Structure formats: C-alpha cells, structure tokens
Amino acid sequence: MYDKEIKQLEKNKLKKETFWYSETLAASLILFAKKNKKFCRHFRQQIKQINPRILFEVPIKMEENICLLVPEFEKFAYARADWLLNSLVKNNLPGSFYALNMLYSWGKHENFEVPKQIVVGVLALAIPGITLGRFTKRRKMAIIVSKNYDEISNVEMSKYAAQASLGILSKAFDLAGGFLSEIEPEVADWFFMGRELSFYSASNVVVRDIAYEVSRLGAANYLVEAEDFRFLAVTPVLNNFVLESKWKLRNLNI
Structure with missing residues (x-):
C-alpha cells in the first residue's frame, strides 16, 4: 500500500549526507549557545581548557534537522556539554576528533554565523520549550x-x-x-x-x-x-x- x-x-x-553523532551533538550545543548567552560563555570556557596543541580548525557542519537535538532545557545543555566534552577527549564516540575540532573552531570565532535557515528553525520550534517552561x-x-x-x-x-x-x-x-x-x-x-x-x-x-x-x-x-x-x-x-x-x-x- x-x-x-x-x-x-x-x-x-x-544524496543526503549522514553525520557522526558526536558532530551533531556538538552542533546542537553551538545552536543552544546561539540563544543562551550564559551557556555560551560557559561552553567557550570549557573548550578553552582543552589542550590546543592537538587541535586545528575545521568546517563547522550544520544541518537543518540539528534542531531535533537542541536541548529543551538549560540544565540538559550544561549536562550534555560536560558529558560530550569528556567523551570526545577520551575518544569514546565515533568521529570524536572531528567533533572536538569543530568545537575548537567555534570557540576561536565568537562571530561565527549559524546558517540563517537553521537559526529560524531553532527560534520557531525549539526555543518556546526552553523559555516558557511549557514542558516538564x-x-x-x-x-x-x-x-x-x-x-x-x-x-x-x-x-x-x-x-x-x-x-x-x-x-x-x-x-x-x-x-x-x-x-x-x-x-x-x-x-x-x-x-x-x-x-x-x-x-x-x-x-x-x-x-x-x-x-x-x-x-x-x-x-x-x-x-x-x-x-x-x-x-x-x-x-x-x-x-x-x-x-x-x-x-x-x-
């Protein structure tokens, strides 16, 4: 049928691209940081503590459906940031090194621009659940x-x-x-x-x-x-x- x-x-x-989970989680936190300045400062500080000698700049991959992974609540953004950075440094996840370099690249450039269509998606869909407390x-x-x-x-x-x-x-x-x-x-x-x-x-x-x-x-x-x-x-x-x-x-x- x-x-x-x-x-x-x-x-x-x-023709659609697939991603490592480590990459998409990293991108989801970058998107959350776009909206939440307090988290943004905290996350950048965490990234700066990683040994820069092992890192280099790479393209920051973004995809429209990354919105699906944007944390609904601030407390989960902080928890995910801690968990993800710990996992990446330990190389526990497939694609850990690339994801770590994505975050390093973002951390170096405070004026990084998230693609417009992705920002619109985040503002229209994810943010109400974050800011208005509509969900448990x-x-x-x-x-x-x-x-x-x-x-x-x-x-x-x-x-x-x-x-x-x-x-x-x-x-x-x-x-x-x-x-x-x-x-x-x-x-x-x-x-x-x-x-x-x-x-x-x-x-x-x-x-x-x-x-x-x-x-x-x-x-x-x-x-x-x-x-x-x-x-x-x-x-x-x-x-x-x-x-x-x-x-x-x-x-x-x-």
Missing part, C-alpha cells in the same frame, strides 16, 4: 506509531513499547561502552526518573521518514515493522517539541 511512496522517499534521500523538566521517550494503531490490542501495544524502549536503552549502553556512569545524561534522567513515554501517531511514510532523519543525525532509534504497521521509539535526547512540530504529529495522550 505504501511501497510507491516509500520508494520515492528513498530516492529523494540518496523530566525527559520522555517519544513513541511514534502508525495511524492504524487502534487495530493493535493494548497487549500488543505494551509489548511493542517495551521492545522499542529497551532497544533504545541497549543502544545507549553500547554508546557508553557498557558503563552506566558514561551513559548520556538525558537517557540517564529518563531511565532513573520514571521512564515516561509520549505516544504520537503519524502515517507509515512519516514514521519511516522520522526514523531515517534521526538515523542521519546518528541518534538512536528503534523501528518495529509488521506488515502495514510501524512502531518507532527515538532516544530521549531528542527535543520532543521540535519532533512533534516538525512532522505535525498527533499526541495520543496515552
């Missing part, structure tokens, strides 16, 4: 299901939710090298503070598109496919406000 649309979607994406400060994992979710029993829905969320958690532990102390702060917050889920619905094509775009950013996602039904979980690192707004997802409130 959806094969034709999906094939066209895949054809349109052949606990992380929630987003689950996006096909519009025909009502054909699935509650038992099956629970099974898919458990499978998908455990898949995300497993990927987070892999990224942390199996060490609980090295897990991403947003994932740790989600895991230890209630493991809340936010359910959304979308067409099969949109669910597939979200999975693709999140994967391009290097972020964890777990897709369950069964005939015409899709069930996608994405890492709680993502900005759910941006996710919901960008794809016009329907919040199921369940």
Whole structure:
C-alpha cells in the first residue's frame, strides 16, 4: 500500500549526507549557545581548557534537522556539554576528533554565523520549550506509531513499547561502552526518573521518514515493522517539541 511512496522517499534521500553523532551533538550545543548567552560563555570556557596543541580548525557542519537535538532545557545543555566534552577527549564516540575540532573552531570565532535557515528553525520550534517552561523538566521517550494503531490490542501495544524502549536503552549502553556512569545524561534522567513515554501517531511514510532523519543525525532509534504497521521509539535526547512540530504529529495522550 505504501511501497510507491516509500520508494520515492528513498530516492529523494540518496544524496543526503549522514553525520557522526558526536558532530551533531556538538552542533546542537553551538545552536543552544546561539540563544543562551550564559551557556555560551560557559561552553567557550570549557573548550578553552582543552589542550590546543592537538587541535586545528575545521568546517563547522550544520544541518537543518540539528534542531531535533537542541536541548529543551538549560540544565540538559550544561549536562550534555560536560558529558560530550569528556567523551570526545577520551575518544569514546565515533568521529570524536572531528567533533572536538569543530568545537575548537567555534570557540576561536565568537562571530561565527549559524546558517540563517537553521537559526529560524531553532527560534520557531525549539526555543518556546526552553523559555516558557511549557514542558516538564523530566525527559520522555517519544513513541511514534502508525495511524492504524487502534487495530493493535493494548497487549500488543505494551509489548511493542517495551521492545522499542529497551532497544533504545541497549543502544545507549553500547554508546557508553557498557558503563552506566558514561551513559548520556538525558537517557540517564529518563531511565532513573520514571521512564515516561509520549505516544504520537503519524502515517507509515512519516514514521519511516522520522526514523531515517534521526538515523542521519546518528541518534538512536528503534523501528518495529509488521506488515502495514510501524512502531518507532527515538532516544530521549531528542527535543520532543521540535519532533512533534516538525512532522505535525498527533499526541495520543496515552
């Protein structure tokens, strides 16, 4: 039923660039710093403490969907900055050296201009969740299901939710090298503070598109496919406000 649309979607994406997760996390903090001057000063100071003899300037990669990774709340921006710099210096993440040099390059140039279309996206989507306090400060994992979710029993829905969320958690532990102390702060917050889920619905094509775009950013996602039904979980690192707004997802409130 959806094969034709999906094939066209895949054809349109052949030329799209993929990124290391370390790069996109670095870029997300640069975008947050664009809006938050206090964080900007703090982050630049952190970067200056890294040994400059091992670093050199490189292009700062930016992509429109980086907005998906911009922290919703200041406290997570600080926590992510600490975690990311520690991980990059230890070379714990794929692409660590390039990401570290990206941050070094940004730290040297206070007048760095973020591409206009990306700034517009951040201001229009991510910032309301940061400045107006419209959302709980606990992380929630987003689950996006096909519009025909009502054909699935509650038992099956629970099974898919458990499978998908455990898949995300497993990927987070892999990224942390199996060490609980090295897990991403947003994932740790989600895991230890209630493991809340936010359910959304979308067409099969949109669910597939979200999975693709999140994967391009290097972020964890777990897709369950069964005939015409899709069930996608994405890492709680993502900005759910941006996710919901960008794809016009329907919040199921369940």
